[in-house]
Amino acid sequence: MSKFKIILPLLVVVILSACGDKYEGDYSYKVGDFTFTNQDGEQVSKSDLEGKFWVVDFIFTNCTTVCPPMTSNMADLQKQLKEAGLEEEVQLVSFSVNPKKDTPKILKDYAKARGGTFDNWHLLTGYEFETIKELSIKSFKAAVEKIADSNQVMHSTRFFIVTPEGNAIKGYDGRDQANMEKIVQDIEDMS
Numbered sequence: 001m002s003k004f005k006i007i008l009p010l011l012v013v014v015i016l017s018a019c020g021d022k023y024e025g026d027y028s029y030k031v032g033d034f035t036f037t038n039q040d041g042e043q044v045s046k047s048d049l050e051g052k053f054w055v056v057d058f059i060f061t062n063c064t065t066v067c068p069p070m071t072s073n074m075a076d077l078q079k080q081l082k083e084a085g086l087e088e089e090v091q092l093v094s095f096s097v098n099p100k101k102d103t104p105k106i107l108k109d110y111a112k113a114r115g116g117t118f119d120n121w122h123l124l125t126g127y128e129f130e131t132i133k134e135l136s137i138k139s140f141k142a143a144v145e146k147i148a149d150s151n152q153v154m155h156s157t158r159f160f161i162v163t164p165e166g167n168a169i170k171g172y173d174g175r176d177q178a179n180m181e182k183i184v185q186d187i188e189d190m191s
Contacts, residue, residue: 025169037126039108060098075115092121
């Protein structure tokens with residue numbers, strides 16, 4: 001009987017440890033719920049993205065440094081996903097960190113000018129700055145802060161993979177074009 005009392009709890013621990021998120025990454029952060037407006041004026045919520053991988057970044061259209069190359073890289077990632085036959089399995093999501101300025105039309109024009117299309121890419125706005133700051137910090141552990149005496153915003157330059165269950169699990173430097181191929185490979189390996 002004493003062997004049974006020892007083995008049973010160990011067996012339960014082994015079984016429960018196998019029941020976690022099936023995707024391995026560098027971390028696992030649950031993305032909070034949201035419903036925002038995309039570049040076409042449509043409401044997009046976290047639940048609309050469930051069941052697919054997403055690649056997330058944070059940008060703003062009057063950014064003078066990192067956002068133009070990040071957005072061009074997201075457009076390149078979109079092309080690579082299509083070439084790999086993954087465009088229907090992966091959603092791209094760009095959150096504006098300057099929602100007061102970034103209207104749906106401005107976001108659409110910004111991505112289109114950098115080669116983006118909108119079959120699987122949502123550029124989101126329609127919320128208060130504090131809302132996106134909280135989502136970025138709580139869901140992606142990524143700081144967002146207005147820069148004093150400037151129209152610029154400090155934000156993450158990472159592209160994050162989010163699982164079909166809504167957990168952010170990996171991040172890549174979104175300024176580095178070579179990382180787009182790594183993202184495609186990592187998603188293929190998990191699919």
